[in-house]
Amino acid sequence: MTSLPQPIEGAKKLGLVIDLDTCVGCHACAVNCKEWNTGGHSAPLPDYDKYGADPDGVWFNRIHSYEATGKDDGCGGRTVNFPRSCLHCETPQCVTVCPTGASYKRAEDGIVLVNTDICIGCKLCSWACPYGAREFDEDAGVMKKCTLCIDRIYNTSLPEAEREPACVATCPSRARHFGDLGDPSSDVSKLVAARGGVDLMPELGYNPVNKYLPPRRAMIPTRATETPVRSGTGLGAALLTLVDRVLSR
Amino acid sequence: MTPASSVLLLTTLTGFGYGLLAWLGLFCALGLLPHALWFLPVGVMIALAFASGGLLASTLHLGRPERAWRAFSQWRSSWLSREGVASVLTYPPALGFAALWYFAGAGAPATRALGLLAAFMALATVYCTAMIYASLKPIRQWHNRHTAPDYLIFAALSGATLLAALTGIWTGHARLTGALAALAALVAAVAKLGYWRFIDRQAPLTTLASATGLAAFGSVTPLDQPHFTENYILREMGYQIARKHAAKLRRIALVVAFGLPGLFALLAAIGIAPMIAAPLAAICTGAGLFIERWLFFAEATHVAAIYYGRAV
Numbered sequence: 231m232t233s234l235p236q237p238i239e240g241a242k243k244l245g246l247v248i249d250l251d252t253c254v255g256c257h258a259c260a261v262n263c264k265e266w267n268t269g270g271h272s273a274p275l276p277d278y279d280k281y282g283a284d285p286d287g288v289w290f291n292r293i294h295s296y297e298a299t300g301k302d303d304g305c306g307g308r309t310v311n312f313p314r315s316c317l318h319c320e321t322p323q324c325v326t327v328c329p330t331g332a333s334y335k336r337a338e339d340g341i342v343l344v345n346t347d348i349c350i351g352c353k354l355c356s357w358a359c360p361y362g363a364r365e366f367d368e369d370a371g372v373m374k375k376c377t378l379c380i381d382r383i384y385n386t387s388l389p390e391a392e393r394e395p396a397c398v399a400t401c402p403s404r405a406r407h408f409g410d411l412g413d414p415s416s417d418v419s420k421l422v423a424a425r426g427g428v429d430l431m432p433e434l435g436y437n438p439v440n441k442y443l444p445p446r447r448a449m450i451p452t453r454a455t456e457t458p459v460r461s462g463t464g465l466g467a468a469l470l471t472l473v474d475r476v477l478s479r
Numbered sequence: 480m481t482p483a484s485s486v487l488l489l490t491t492l493t494g495f496g497y498g499l500l501a502w503l504g505l506f507c508a509l510g511l512l513p514h515a516l517w518f519l520p521v522g523v524m525i526a527l528a529f530a531s532g533g534l535l536a537s538t539l540h541l542g543r544p545e546r547a548w549r550a551f552s553q554w555r556s557s558w559l560s561r562e563g564v565a566s567v568l569t570y571p572p573a574l575g576f577a578a579l580w581y582f583a584g585a586g587a588p589a590t591r592a593l594g595l596l597a598a599f600m601a602l603a604t605v606y607c608t609a610m611i612y613a614s615l616k617p618i619r620q621w622h623n624r625h626t627a628p629d630y631l632i633f634a635a636l637s638g639a640t641l642l643a644a645l646t647g648i649w650t651g652h653a654r655l656t657g658a659l660a661a662l663a664a665l666v667a668a669v670a671k672l673g674y675w676r677f678i679d680r681q682a683p684l685t686t687l688a689s690a691t692g693l694a695a696f697g698s699v700t701p702l703d704q705p706h707f708t709e710n711y712i713l714r715e716m717g718y719q720i721a722r723k724h725a726a727k728l729r730r731i732a733l734v735v736a737f738g739l740p741g742l743f744a745l746l747a748a749i750g751i752a753p754m755i756a757a758p759l760a761a762i763c764t765g766a767g768l769f770i771e772r773w774l775f776f777a778e779a780t781h782v783a784a785i786y787y788g789r790a791v
Contacts, residue, residue, distance in 0.1 A: 300697020351542020371542025
């Protein structure tokens with residue numbers, strides 16, 4: 231059913247919290263995601279023109295880099311690495327537009343999935359997603375997307391500590407956190423509250439579950455740029471200016 | 480949005496088919512159609528051929544066309560599913576309408592009633608098609624109050640030119656249908672100009688700062704791309720058309736889709752070679768609306784492209 235499930239009282243809202251302060255932009259999440267998922271629930275994740283001039287393929291994570299300038303804290307601008315993936319929205323239009331019931335949101339934990347066995351590959355869900363999270367499998371003719379590693383997080387054959395999404399497990403700077411964002415007492419919810427986590431494009435009304443933690447403000451005030459001081463006129467001052475110039479080189 | 484020829488064919492051809500069916504139903508109810516035994520059955524067949532051609536073309540857009548039947552299931556939430564259901568539900572009244580015309584007569588109340596039902600279903604199908612686009616929140620050029628009425632107006636124009644061509648060829652004159660097509664061309668031109676004026680003045684749906692959650696840090700510009708080559712998102716939703724090309728194509732669409740058909744339809748209406756002028760109006764409308772529909776896609780921007788620094 232592509233109608234959204236009725237919210238269940240106390241149901242989990244599983245999702246990710248991504249820390250833009252500590253993300254170093256290494257793409258490890260994207261690589262480990264690709265590695266796991268090409269053998270997982272939505273396998274395979276195809277690659278096209280692999281060794282050619284225009285390699286391309288299906289990836290569930292895309293890591294952008296941006297520069298934020300303007301209202302900064304003294305350093306003039308900052309580089310922000312930005313991993314982009316499915317946000318498992320609470321009101322996802324990608325689900326409701328699906329004509330077949332292939333695209334669905336699970337009532338019990340809020341994960342948005344595609345049933346690739348009945349997907350007709352009309353691509354409308356990818357048009358309905360403002361975050362560009364869905365990528366079409368040209369080989370199989372069906373849509374693919376992040377599964378929140380549904381085959382890891384509930385996988386009882388994995389040690390309990392490893393039952394988290396591949397992107398979270400691999401992140402070397404612990405910039406990705408996984409948990410229940412529907413439970414205000416969960417670690418991820420507390421992290422979001424403490425760090426002022428935000429929604430992406432809240433004005434579009436998709437109510438994403440995943441949250442992004444904005445970069446921290448610099449705690450050490452930056453020193454003002456030094457300006458040369460001219461003391462008086464005459465030979466002495468001219469000499470000092472000369473010394474200043476030589477030393478400034 | 481990248482214009483896919485299968486979807487352009489779907490929307491233009493179904494516009495012709497369902498537009499013609501709608502006018503046939505309405506004209507029959509008003510008793511304005513030529514009372515020839517085969518006129519309506521042939522008209523309905525032409526209408527259904529156009530509509531079916533468009534629907535078949537749309538399956539070429541699917542990655543798994545053999546599963547297309549599954550698209551009838553989610554009519555509760557999906558406009559695409561509703562379009563499929565409505566298109567199928569249009570066949571029985573349309574075929575019944577043609578049969579009753581033949582067997583019960585053009586003036587029989589049942590014929591007129593079924594004609595109106597077929598007309599309603601035809602318009603409902605066009606409306607569902609339009610709503611597929613109008614419901615997509617990430618695309619500001621589609622998600623607005625122009626899209627649904629425009630699709631209905633363009634279907635009315637397509638159908639009117641086809642009806643004028645049919646009456647022109649069948650009866651040798653197209654006074655009423657030609658005048659109707661000319662009027663439809665005028666209305667359609669005004670609607671399209673209004674749409675272009677609207678999308679040219681629209682504000683972007685979002686900013687990169689909001690899309691990245693960095694609004695508190697000032698303005699945001701892309702630094703490094705996640706990948707060097709185009710991916711699915713950019714190929715499908717990052718389509719960019721040069722402003723000067725768009726301006727030229729808009730003028731061409733305006734002349735070919737509305738200007739020339741209006742002129743030819745007017746000639747047919749006043750009795751100057753209606754057997755040639757009316758079909759020419761229909762042909763021009765088809766070519767022009769194909770360009771118009773191409774622009775409808777090419778000029779549409781998707782907010783996801785903002786992550787790659789593209790204009791939305």
